[in-house]
Amino acid sequence: VYKSISTDEHNSINLIYHDEFAEKMIDSNTDEELKLAQDKIKKLEERLDDLECRIPKKYETVKFLNYQVRKRILVTGGAGFVGSHLVDYLMKQGHEVVVADNFFTGSKKNVRHWIGHPNFELIQHDIVNPLYIEIDQIYHLASPASPIHYMYNPVKTIKTNTLGTINMLGLARRVGAKILIASTSEVYGDPDPSHHPQSESYWGHVNPIGPRACYDEGKRVAETLSYAYAKQEKVDVRVARIFNTYGPRMHMNDGRVVGNFILQALKKEAITVYGDGKHTRSFQYVSDLVDGMVMLMDSNYTQPVNLGNPQEHTIQEFAEIIKEFLNVKSEIQHLNGVEDDPQRRKPDISRAKKVLDWEPKVSLKKGLQLTIDYFRTELETQQLDVEHLDAL
Ligand SMILES: O=C(O)[C@H]1O[C@H](OP(=O)(O)OP(=O)(O)OC[C@H]2O[C@@H](n3ccc(=O)[nH]c3=O)[C@H](O)[C@@H]2O)[C@H](O)[C@@H](O)[C@@H]1O
Numbered sequence: 001v002y003k004s005i006s007t008d009e010h011n012s013i014n015l016i017y018h019d020e021f022a023e024k025m026i027d028s029n030t031d032e033e034l035k036l037a038q039d040k041i042k043k044l045e046e047r048l049d050d051l052e053c054r055i056p057k058k059y060e061t062v063k064f065l066n067y068q069v070r071k072r073i074l075v076t077g078g079a080g081f082v083g084s085h086l087v088d089y090l091m092k093q094g095h096e097v098v099v100a101d102n103f104f105t106g107s108k109k110n111v112r113h114w115i116g117h118p119n120f121e122l123i124q125h126d127i128v129n130p131l132y133i134e135i136d137q138i139y140h141l142a143s144p145a146s147p148i149h150y151m152y153n154p155v156k157t158i159k160t161n162t163l164g165t166i167n168m169l170g171l172a173r174r175v176g177a178k179i180l181i182a183s184t185s186e187v188y189g190d191p192d193p194s195h196h197p198q199s200e201s202y203w204g205h206v207n208p209i210g211p212r213a214c215y216d217e218g219k220r221v222a223e224t225l226s227y228a229y230a231k232q233e234k235v236d237v238r239v240a241r242i243f244n245t246y247g248p249r250m251h252m253n254d255g256r257v258v259g260n261f262i263l264q265a266l267k268k269e270a271i272t273v274y275g276d277g278k279h280t281r282s283f284q285y286v287s288d289l290v291d292g293m294v295m296l297m298d299s300n301y302t303q304p305v306n307l308g309n310p311q312e313h314t315i316q317e318f319a320e321i322i323k324e325f326l327n328v329k330s331e332i333q334h335l336n337g338v339e340d341d342p343q344r345r346k347p348d349i350s351r352a353k354k355v356l357d358w359e360p361k362v363s364l365k366k367g368l369q370l371t372i373d374y375f376r377t378e379l380e381t382q383q384l385d386v387e388h389l390d391a392l
Pocket residue numbers: 145146147184185186215242243244245255256257258260261272273274275279281315338341342
């Protein structure tokens with residue numbers, strides 16, 4: 001067929017062929033150039049970070065503690081949302097803080113204000129591998145916590161919460177450190193209505209093969225391991241069952257309800273409620289959680305303790321609260337419900353009140369204002385970054 005067509009036709013076929021080829025070449029060249037440019041930018045950013053660390057910085061004031069009271073404290077997941085707030089607290093108290101983070105969901109940015117400080121150390125380390133350091137206390141927070149993050153790689157989530165916890169309990173045993181395990185309200189699964197609010201004596205209702213199981217069962221095993229090490233190896237353990245927590249430094253793509261609703265409202269987009277919106281959650285501000293964790297670590301109490309804010313809202317109500325707070329008219333859009341989504345969740349905090357004299361102090365109004373301010377700044381920074389890239 002090719003031989004039978006005219007020279008003109010040959011030329012036009014060749015032209016078409018060349019045009020398509022050229023387009024493909026341009027596409028692939030552009031892709032490659034873009035990738036090269038992105039790699040270069042990443043390397044430059046890393047270099048800038050390194051250089052920045054060398055410039056004498058102004059740090060927030062930290063207390064002076066003499067060596068008898070100053071502790072060397074490891075925070076696994078210390079570059080994450082909750083971890084970085086805990087790090088701020090411990091640093092300001094005058095302790096030496098070592099952060100171990102693999103930066104899967106954590107970010108250097110959350111702790112960069114301490115980089116270079118003589119009391120601070122940042123190690124890029126995945127706790128699935130053992131860590132050999134000298135330490136007095138361990139806050140073991142490393143694990144993705146947002147459902148979209150922990151479901152992204154369920155096997156890794158299980159490894160982090162089982163192997164990772166074994167490694168941290170092993171470290172605690174070797175060096176005689178006290179260890180606090182960050183457990184979760186998810187150990188109660190989708191609670192039976194007769195166990196509302198959930199107290200620590202409830203054994204839970206977890207689907208062991210459902211999509212949330214990697215996290216829920218991972219944390220349940222982490223608790224089991226903690227008490228096995230306590231009994232068999234005399235490790236001094238604390239277990240905090242953390243309920244829904246929000247605040248600045250939540251990941252922009254966190255996917256959890258507080259961040260999602262605030263971002264959607266700020267961008268004047270529809271607010272996405274999964275299912276009918278009748279399910280409930282109780283939201284605690286991050287500084288209350290940090291206070292609770294430190295009080296638990298410093299106490300002599302070794303059984304699990306719920307840390308959460310008992311003010312319960314339906315998700316529909318919560319969407320309305322955010323709309324009203326930001327004074328926006330965003331539509332509330334009902335999407336498909338989530339599999340195994342716990343229907344009602346509210347902590348019974350009588351144990352924390354009794355044994356720690358702890359209860360949350362920050363109102364939803366104050367906590368939301370601080371969180372919204374953070375997200376607003378993040379959005380503006382992103383916008384500036386985009387404009388800057390466009391201008392290049
Ligand atoms: O925030 C937390 O601290 C907890 O978050 C998750 O648990 P979950 O309560 O399911 O958290 P969200 O993803 O924030 O969901 C809360 C509720 O809002 C709903 N939701 C979420 C996001 C959204 O855009 N729309 C929406 O209706 C969810 O279906 C769920 O019913 C984690 O599994 C817990 O380990 C973690 O402790």
